[in-house]
Amino acid sequence: MYLGVDYYPDYWPEEWMEDDLEGIAGLGANMVRIGEFAWHRMEPRDGAFDFSFFDRVLEKVKKKGLRVLFGVPTATFPAWLAAKHPSILSRDETGAVRVFGGRRQYCFNSPEYRKYALRLAARLVEHYRDEPAIAAWQIDNEFGHEGSDMCYCPNCLAAFRRYLKETYGSIDRLNETWGTIFWGQTYNDFDEIPLPLPTITTHNPSLRLDWARFRSRSLNDFARALVETVRKHKGPHQAVTTNLAGGFFGKWFDHAEHAALYDFISYDQYPVWGGLAEPLAPGELAMHLDFVRGLTGKPFWIVEQLIGAQGHDMIGYLPRPGQARLWSFQSFARGCSDMLYFVWRAMNRGAEQFCTGIVDHDNVRGRKYEEARDVFRDIAPHAELLKSGIRAEVAVLYDHDNIWSWRFQPQSEAFDFPREMLRLYEPFYRLNCPMDVIPANRDFSGYKVLLVPVMQIIDAALARRLEAFVEAGGTVVFSFRAGIRNKANNLHVGVPLPGPVAD
Amino acid sequence: MYLGVDYYPDYWPEEWMEDDLEGIAGLGANMVRIGEFAWHRMEPRDGAFDFSFFDRVLEKVKKKGLRVLFGVPTATFPAWLAAKHPSILSRDETGAVRVFGGRRQYCFNSPEYRKYALRLAARLVEHYRDEPAIAAWQIDNEFGHEGSDMCYCPNCLAAFRRYLKETYGSIDRLNETWGTIFWGQTYNDFDEIPLPLPTITTHNPSLRLDWARFRSRSLNDFARALVETVRKHKGPHQAVTTNLAGGFFGKWFDHAEHAALYDFISYDQYPVWGGLAEPLAPGELAMHLDFVRGLTGKPFWIVEQLIGAQGHDMIGYLPRPGQARLWSFQSFARGCSDMLYFVWRAMNRGAEQFCTGIVDHDNVRGRKYEEARDVFRDIAPHAELLKSGIRAEVAVLYDHDNIWSWRFQPQSEAFDFPREMLRLYEPFYRLNCPMDVIPANRDFSGYKVLLVPVMQIIDAALARRLEAFVEAGGTVVFSFRAGIRNKANNLHVGVPLPGPVAD
Amino acid sequence: MYLGVDYYPDYWPEEWMEDDLEGIAGLGANMVRIGEFAWHRMEPRDGAFDFSFFDRVLEKVKKKGLRVLFGVPTATFPAWLAAKHPSILSRDETGAVRVFGGRRQYCFNSPEYRKYALRLAARLVEHYRDEPAIAAWQIDNEFGHEGSDMCYCPNCLAAFRRYLKETYGSIDRLNETWGTIFWGQTYNDFDEIPLPLPTITTHNPSLRLDWARFRSRSLNDFARALVETVRKHKGPHQAVTTNLAGGFFGKWFDHAEHAALYDFISYDQYPVWGGLAEPLAPGELAMHLDFVRGLTGKPFWIVEQLIGAQGHDMIGYLPRPGQARLWSFQSFARGCSDMLYFVWRAMNRGAEQFCTGIVDHDNVRGRKYEEARDVFRDIAPHAELLKSGIRAEVAVLYDHDNIWSWRFQPQSEAFDFPREMLRLYEPFYRLNCPMDVIPANRDFSGYKVLLVPVMQIIDAALARRLEAFVEAGGTVVFSFRAGIRNKANNLHVGVPLPGPVAD
Structure with a gap:
């Protein structure tokens, strides 16, 4: 059973690492997740790969007896890539290009992006294929979260038409299925089909459902290519997973089809988020956990378990003492077998300064540190029980x-x-x-x-x-x-x- | 007196037509409206006209003793036309092009669109000029509805400037009338005048009123060209009308000027629409009917009378048994002389699946069928009375x-x-x-x-x-x-x- | 002590001027503000300067014994300039160009705009350098108001990158300060840095603060260039000021840094504006006045004091009899030393028809005329007191x-x-x-x-x-x-x- 934290050694002075890892080990943890957003650290210039920083991290991590979940950092691409190939940037429903400066604003149908992402993944995984401390690879981060599963760029238009052609074979069959005779929208050619951007009133419901399926396929195809690349280069002792974000019913991809790509599925549980005055109700949290477990029918990991208040521009409800413990145990009771808390210490710079972790910005190990340590202490003896499965009628x-x-x-x-x-x-x-x-x-x-x-x-x-x-x-x-x-x-x-x- | 339904034989398997027309005749109807959205069926490729489908429809319709209101289907243009001439697509107030896939998203000031629309109208009407069953032609469909009377494309900018030049003759006269000296906006040339797109605070109120008048003229000029084309080619026994949508006070065209183009005016009465939890109040419905009658001072047709729940992405209030009858009789009492219910059977595909008609998707003739039949039976004896006019003080x-x-x-x-x-x-x-x-x-x-x-x-x-x-x-x-x-x-x-x- | 009104003689037939000035003098006024939006009147064509109209205005004004606050009219540029150099137009947060037809929709970083604005200022001020009646020059109008301090155009992107380069010297220092390592956003070059346009989730908070500072510097640099130009050409008896709009905490420029450019600061006090059902509360008004006084620590002018209801497309609360007097005296009590009412007579054309002044559109001198006159009469004896300063603990x-x-x-x-x-x-x-x-x-x-x-x-x-x-x-x-x-x-x-x- 893995217990631990998400840790971003790249965010902090390298000399802090020793003390941080000491603290993490002191929690009773046996795993850290690292590397998730570090593409630029690994490839600071086009094709110039350098893993030496993470070599040093791994050395230190291993000295503490910790294992590693290593992130394949394709969720955040380097600035040089966006500058060199602006076509990788996705477009929102007004057709506006999402500029560099956030995260996951790449287009799943960009051939350029795929090329760069797969190359990075291959080089990274190859580099660490024999590293025994790496127990698993995490692919990307929260695929499709925050609207990143939707894009209306020219790449997507072309790919959508190809998708429809593959699906229907002939334009006549598409016309018949969609009922394009309605409002006289019969297509003579797949190249006449639009993106469902604003028009007067609304688009054909069959087109829109196919557009949704296409969005799902775009994401899952990209993920599959990444997973296959990682599988090709990884060591046999290394598993492959990804971390699902919440908000499943507001996303444009088939989660079960997605989950099938991995050895096991991981989940990022945030019972409350920026702007929410109250956390989600227990029943809704339970349903989400059952949903995640239901994707594979097997135990799952939680690799980002909330422990403090969260928010980007808006901060949400402050979890009360013991509340993170409560949510953790609810998760264990519904199929979670391994758990990492988000995050060791919130970054003091960048967009997530208000996403607090085990250690606050004062770097003092206090109430939340103790809460996490106690959870680990209390759950650790039950590792086997957590894998025994849940039987529902x-x-x-x-x-x-x-x-x-x-x-x-x-x-x-x-x-x-x-x-x-x-x-x-x-x-x-x-x-x-x-x-x-x-x-x-x-x-x-x-x-x-x-x-x-x-x-x-x-x-x-x-x-x-x-x-x-x-x-x-x-x-x-x-x-x-x-x-x-x-x-x-x-x-x-x-x-x-x-x-x-x-x- | 014409009583009947809107019927889209092109939407259904041709072999259903016999049974459908049997059912329509069974209502006591003597008219169907057809052809409204069938441009692609008539001209599936640029210049390749083919009216054979409607030849067959007319043959069958006549066998049932029905007359026809035939739609000139310029409200929905074929996909090939949008692909060939993207400049026909109108632009919204953000400057975004409205993509193909809805309806009426053409620009009234597009010379290309006018050319294609007039050619189609000429060919269609010419083809049926001697057809005795066609009692009237309906021009386009719900001109200006759902925001389609507003466009901010380059064609409109150029035409707006020409309109102002014609209206004012000299730029000095425009400057004086508009008071452009305010905020130092004096124009030296008509070509300096902008579209009223977003600026800081707001545009000159005279410019905006002239913009509104220009919008009205754009629509009415387009309609006039269509009407003239139809009049040139039609048989002498064939009248010309159009169907006005509701929401008159939210539209950018002069309805009375528009109404004067036609032999009589038609109206689409929807006392409730998608998203409305309650229908409009009786007084408001009455005022709308008086407005429609007031456009010409003569009796008018209702060619889309609601009989079931309506909606595109949102469904509205479900009319209760007898409520469509109530609305129908209110209409007869305020100047409606002839009535068609919308629609024989709601299309099961496309954007209006939730716009229900006389026959539901189960294709069973039930409660609404009987309601329409009873209305027809009860009103038919009063045809002369309905044409006697209304005297108001x-x-x-x-x-x-x-x-x-x-x-x-x-x-x-x-x-x-x-x-x-x-x-x-x-x-x-x-x-x-x-x-x-x-x-x-x-x-x-x-x-x-x-x-x-x-x-x-x-x-x-x-x-x-x-x-x-x-x-x-x-x-x-x-x-x-x-x-x-x-x-x-x-x-x-x-x-x-x-x-x-x-x- | 100056008391008077804002007067736009250019808006009205020249033959009205005599009577208007008679009325203004009758208020007990000794100053008018003129010229504020009259760029086109002064330069009707590129480089063709003509100040003869204002020569005549000054002649008449002086005959009434009035002094002048003269506006340097760069807040509203002529249409010919926008047509000739569209790049001067600023862009909103969607990237849309703000079209001609409003006000202040120019980009502070446009080299073209700066060139034309400075040339106008030089010619205007040079022309009147020896005019004794001109007591002060007002630079532009309500800098930064109504969103005009924000622009996302290519000029701004280039200038932002230059600003960052100047500020940080090296990209490494910027990366370290901003913490771009977070989400792997490390920049290799200043030219990779984006405008903070929409992305997925949100931009780096340091980037955003620097963007705000850059906005402030853009505005203040432009203002400084104007002030320097005016100082270079003005007569020694002429002071330099600008009129600050309210809403200080919603603007993107440093007001104190801005205020330091001028000999004294002016303020436009509108306790209520279009759309507001109630005026601001007395405490909030007081805080704003203390804020304005606090910018320089010296008495300030109010050059637009509300006296009637205001609004562009929406009209606000109608000030009750005596309420403008109340607000005026509150202003005198908190540091205002000189006051002009907005406006002598509201323009009957253009965007501000509902911004009413001392005389309504009926041109009758009525209740508000008397209220202004009484205020002037009552405050005039206290000129010295008003300059004595306010001591706060x-x-x-x-x-x-x-x-x-x-x-x-x-x-x-x-x-x-x-x-x-x-x-x-x-x-x-x-x-x-x-x-x-x-x-x-x-x-x-x-x-x-x-x-x-x-x-x-x-x-x-x-x-x-x-x-x-x-x-x-x-x-x-x-x-x-x-x-x-x-x-x-x-x-x-x-x-x-x-x-x-x-x-």
Whole structure:
């Protein structure tokens, strides 16, 4: 069982490292995550690789008996790369280029970016393939977070058209599926298809769902290329993971498909964030944990567990003494097997000065230090138990086609997808009933009860599986709008509602 | 008297047409509107015209004894045209091009668009000039709706400058009228005049009113060119109309000037729309109907009468049983002579899946089918009565200069033009007093009472007519801000308020 | 002591001037401000200067025994200049060019604009250097108001990089100071540094503070060049001032540094503005007046004192009878030595038709005329008293680094900088205790009490001065977040809070 902290030795004077690692070891930790945002430190100029700093870090880390989760730092690219190839920068929904100076503002469909990112990954992993202290590689950081899964650049337009061509083969088939005859939008050629940028009223719902799927594929293809590169060069003792951010239902990628790329999945748990006056409610946190566990059905790591107040330009609720401990134990109870706290010490410069960690800016080991140490001490004896798995008889089903379809056509201003999930989830949660939150294409025959919130898109195959489940004695609970749409995001026609699940 | 439905045979498998028309005829209908969005079906490639599909439709329609309102489908242009001539796409107030994929996102001042639209209209109407079943042509669709009357493209900038040159003759006269000496904005040349795009604080109110008039002229000139083309090619038995959308006071064109282009005017009545939790109140609906009738002083058609819930991304209030009937009869009572329900069956694909019609997506003829049939049955005997006209002794006056001036200078966040109209209209409505809602340049000498809400722009001619009206025994009711501005949208100077109507 | 009005003879028929000046003299006035927005009148074509109109104005003004505050009209440039050199137009935070048609939408870093503005200033001032009636020159108008201190154009990007190069010397020093190692943003070259346009999440806080300082320097450099030009050409009897707009804490320039450019500072006092339903509270008005006086420690002029309702597209609260008098006397009581009312008569055309003055559009001298006349009559005997100065034992300290840092990182949605100022200021105000509001770098050793609201950035020098102040018996009142950041806008590290003022 790994317990530890996120540590950025590159942010601080090198001579502080000894003392920092001493403090980290004093927590009872056995792991640090490093390297996450250090592309420029590794490649300060195009092609000029230099890992000597991290060589020294690893030497020191090992002396303390710590293992390492090493970040492949493609989430933040160096300034020289943006200056040299501005086409790597993604564009927002107004068409504006997101300038250098934040993070993750690269386009997943930029061939230039992919080339540079894969080269870095190959060189880095190759360099440390024989390093026994590195237990795992973390790919990028919080893929798709903060709007970084959306881009409207020319690269994306071209790739979207290629994607549609691959998907539909002929333009006639696309026209028929999308119903472009409506409003006379029939396309003669894939090259006539627009990005769903602002128009008058709204875009075709099938186009928009395909755009969402394309966004997902763009992200997952990029991630897959990175993972494959890392797998090719890594040592056999090194695992591959990534750290998922929260806000799953507001993202444009299929999380389960993404999770399948890795040896295990990691999660960054922030029960509260900048601007929030109160943390998320326990039931919602539980559902998120069940969602993460449900991605693979296996225990997961938390590699960023909140321990102090957070925020960029706005600071959120200050966690009270013991509250981080509470959240940590809730996580262990719902599938978390290994945990790193974010962060050893908040950076005093840059955008995250208000993202506080175990040690505050005064560098004094105080209340939070003790809280983390106590959590580690108390959980460490239960490592095996945490890997024993969770057995649930109730499952909540979701799929991304539905999430995305609701997102761009909420149908009502009162609609909120996570709230609709919770509406079915929470009554069971209150009864302390173990639940899984799983994609609808997962085998659900072993459950007793299926909760199916607002699943408007249901195809014949899923309808048949649900029927079989019920015939075998299971109970299915639908909520409103179930089954009204097909996989093209279009309403069924000529059949009574709710379509394939009308029985 | 024509009663019927909007029907889009192009949206459905051709073999469904027989059954659909059977159902339509079963309503007691005698008309369908077709063709409205079918440009691509008629001209699938540049210059390659093909009307064979509609030939077949007409054949079938005639067999059922139905007549046709045929849409000239210029509201939605084909994708190939946008790809070939991107300059036809209009630009919003940020300068962003509205991409293909919605509707009506063409620029009225695009010479290319006009060329293609007129060519299509000529070919289509010529093709059916001898078709007896076609009783009328509908020009475009809901001109100016959903922001489509506003565009800030280079074509519009050049045309605006030409418009100003024509209007003012010399730049000195423009400078004097606008008062450009204020803030030192004197123009030496018409080519220095900007589009009213964002600047610091705000643009000259005269420029903005002229911009509004120019927008109106842009739309009406385009419409006139289309109407003239249709008139040139149509059969003598075929009338010409267009369908006005609601929201008159939020649009940038002179509706009465527009209405004068046609043989009769049509209206699309939606008492509720996507996102509205409640329908408009009866008094407001009445005022809108009186406004439409007041455009020509003659009975009008409703060619899209709501019968089910509506919405694009947001769905609105669900009309209760009998409510569409209620709205229909209110319309008949206020000047509607012929009525088509929107729509036979909502399209199951594309942007309007939630715009429901007589038959729902299950294709079952149910409650709404019966409601429409009963309305047709009950109103049909009264065709002559509906054409007998409405005599009112009270008139509400408005003009577009005032509407536009208030729109960009509301003077107070609490100001709402339609509400100010209603403030004077509604007390009479509650007394069931017949009223006309008419442009101020209409002869109003025959009324007993004139209601003149918030008419800040009043010129000497109107003031004299109002004086004469009062001298002849009439009563004029003004509301606040009456007469403070001249036709250049500038405050009177050197005279006591309310300017020309101070007496 | 000067008392008078803002007068725009260029806005009105020349034959009205005689009567207007008669009326102005009748107020008991001895000064008019003229020329402020008249660039086009003075240079109707590139290089074609013509001051004959103002020659005639001065002749008439002098006949009435009035003196003149003459505006150097660079706040509003002529249309021909914008057409000839579009690069002078500033760009907003979306990158959109602010079009001609408003005011002050020029870029302070445009070399073209500077060239034309300085040439105009030189020619104008040279022309009137020997004019005894001109007592003072007003530079530009309300520098930085209404967002005009912000621009994201290519000129600004290049100048920002030059500014950083000058400030830091080497890119390594910038990287170290900003902590660009965070998120791997290390710059290899100044030319890689972006404008802080939208990115994903947020920009580096040091970059943003330097951007704010650069904005300030851009404005102040431009103003300095203008002032130097005017000083070079003016007569020795002519003073130089500018008129500050309100909203100090929402602006991007250092007001005290700005104020130091002039012989005395002027202020435009608008206790209420368009859209405000209520005027600012007396305490807030007092704090603003103390702020203006505190810029130089000397009496100041008010050259635009509100007397009627104001507004561009939205009109604000209508001042009640006697309320302008009240505000005027409050101003005299807090350091105003000379006063001009805005405006003699509101322009009936252009953007400020609803900015009413002493005489309304009916051109009748009524209630407000009498109110202004009475104020002049009552205050005139106290000219010497008004120059006697104000002695305060309590001072409120602020500095712009703090204002700006809070502005882009408010840390909480409930945070409002002026409210935090008022939180400490108002209790003393309620006790009618004289106060100064002064920059923190001013000598404050003579006060008894220092109020230091939300001063998160405190450097060692200021900390030492505060310590010395306390040691000498003074009292310092801090509020929350005091001293947490250094001058690079970064959190202190390794020291207990509140950093340098922890004692």
